[in-house]
Amino acid sequence: MNTLLAVIFFALVFGLLPAWIRLLVRRWRWRKREAASAAPAAPVWQPPVPPPAARPAEPPAPVRPRPRADKAVPDEPLGAGGADLQYPVARAARRLRSAQAPEEQYEALLDTAEMLAATIAITAAAIFRENGFGARLRGLARAYERGVTFGTWTTFVERLHEYPDVLPGGSAALRDGALAADLNILRRARNDAAHGGKPRDRYAAAAKVAELGAPLGRALVGARFLSALPWVLTESSSYRSRSDDFEVVAKYAMGDHPEFDRRNVVSAKPVANDSFYLLTPRGPIDLTPFVVNRYCEHCRHEEACFAAKLSKDGVTTVQSFDLGHQIVDHELADLLRVLPD
Template identity: 40%
Template sequence: MRFSLDPDREVPPRELGGILGLYDKPPYRDWLAWWTACWTIFAGLAIAFPTTESARTSSLPRWLDALLAALVFGLLFGVIPAYVRLLVRRRVIRQRRRKDAAAQVPGQPASSVEPLSQGPSHPAPARPPLPVRPPSAPSRPVSLATLDLSSIQRNSVLTEARSSLPYPVARSVRKLQLAGDAREMYDVALRTAETLATVLGITGAAWARHRGVTTEALDKLEVAYVTRGVSQGHWIDVARSMESPLAREEGPVPGMADALRRGKGGSGLLYDLDQLVAEWNRWAHGAGPRNKPEAAERLAETMPHLERALERASFLTEWPWVLIEKSQWRRRERDFLVSASRAMGDHPDFDHMSITTTETLADDIFYILSPTGAIDLTPLVVIRPCPTCHQREVAYADKLDKNKGVSLKTFDRGHVLYEPSLVDEIRTIAHPHGNASDAI
């Protein structure tokens, strides 16, 4: 019994019965796990450190008495209540499934079987023929088109996104096309939408810092970093707040202003992202698909929004991400020859490239190459060694931890790592710092 119950927060989903079938996973979010731990520790300490007035009633060593007391109290006041809760949950789930099954099978008319005529010249058959019951019909017909996953694997919009969009989005689209079944594909589709919203918001926030633009959404983003963390909604609000500043931009800004502009009837990139966030919230609150056919239906409803969002976000191909490797000053030309890696497409080994610029760019930093100059993505996007993967991963700033620094989450696998050196920049994320050279 494992269900994702959390709202749109950057925390691991809660899995009912994820530990031994009794306790929820992660355990620190299960009150009964805390209850068991408290009783176990309390009983052990009470026996291990008795009061001076208490009389000793056992010949066993005190440490063994404490261990046995901890086990007994943990069993009586922790494991047994957890097992009772498991039985209650199973009963509730069985009742819910029976109710759903009853709702799915329409009422069938009672079948009548005419009695066989028996004449004197015809002996009665030994057994009457059994009535043939019509098969029960599902409550909602599932069309074969929704179960045809090969159309997603061959989708031209997704294939183009894999080869041209920034690495985090392209990598997620690759996972979507390689998913093995409808349920996995549904989950990855929601993750892809989350990554796309994050990249759009990061692009807007980085451009705003680069151009000295401030908005109310950026102020809320700054507050979210130092409180509960950043969600999809924050990133979409940041992207939405960039529509007016981009429309007033004097220099050419490829495609972003047009993509953020609403179409007829409220349609557009932001509308599709809002629909995808609504579907994400349904899944996160426990209303996700329960089986593969239902996942296929939900996927058929979700994919049009995701395809349109990826297609309308194709302007990001004109905002390439590059990772600076080495910058060399050329005295005669009075510019820099920069060796960089182009972080576009789904392959983790970025393509090498060389650029010349008069701007001072820092090594090992991600930049967006825009027509108005190189936009520093730090502290929103960085590359750091991942202690879990044992390799360098592209990560984005997720929230601020008071003790460990900035919590970074890798785009590819969602691993968490910490970077104390980014704290000051995250705390002032809504305040512009000038152009790229000023940030170094």
């Protein structure tokens, strides 16, 4: 009994009591630190603020002049308006935006204008062909025998105002001829350059770029309707019996990137593989023989090309939109010959 009582006594006195005291001390210190941290920090010194009357008056906000109603082109970089159009236009416009030297800008500006004219003409020609209006393609068919040029495309665009409903969503600039007029300004500049009128130095080139930038900007704005008529390159097509239509896997040939994004498109009619199509509200329209996908020996990969010339021996030359490489083709001659029929 004495031993048990001694054990209990010493455990209480030398064990529990000191531990309890230490716990009280720690809690007290902890509360002291919490109180110190909760106290507001001393304010940082700031210079005295003068009374409102002594403050200097703030200058009035600058008033930006309102844009004129007759301003020709929006304030944006050259070629910016073509960034989301069909690949030929968007790719050329990208080179124009990235060009640094005035001489490079001059060449890229004319290339962008030519690709814009070609894209408008090809899109309209495909719609004519789909709807059986071959008579409207006689001039284009004759041009293929000589070889299509910038003038071929602008001449075709000029006549589109006679058919205001050919292009869904066609702009007022296309219907009233303003778009064709701007493209003709740029075509004449290309002709002048080809006949010795090319700028001789960077200063002359910069002046030409400043002069031709306005009609190109107006033409790109007037051709905004092209964004609602996208081009696609088909990969595969599968029939869906339940809905009686076709699910098409296609590459979206819009924008300036050479690698087209894949998209799924539903078509009420079958489409050919590895072919360019124009998507319209009434369904896809085959762009063959105007635009084709061909392997380029120079680039070592497939390129989007347009039919450039039909020779008398039945050989067609197609030309890359991107780099201008020419490729011999033996499949398009018959389709080009029957365009006016």
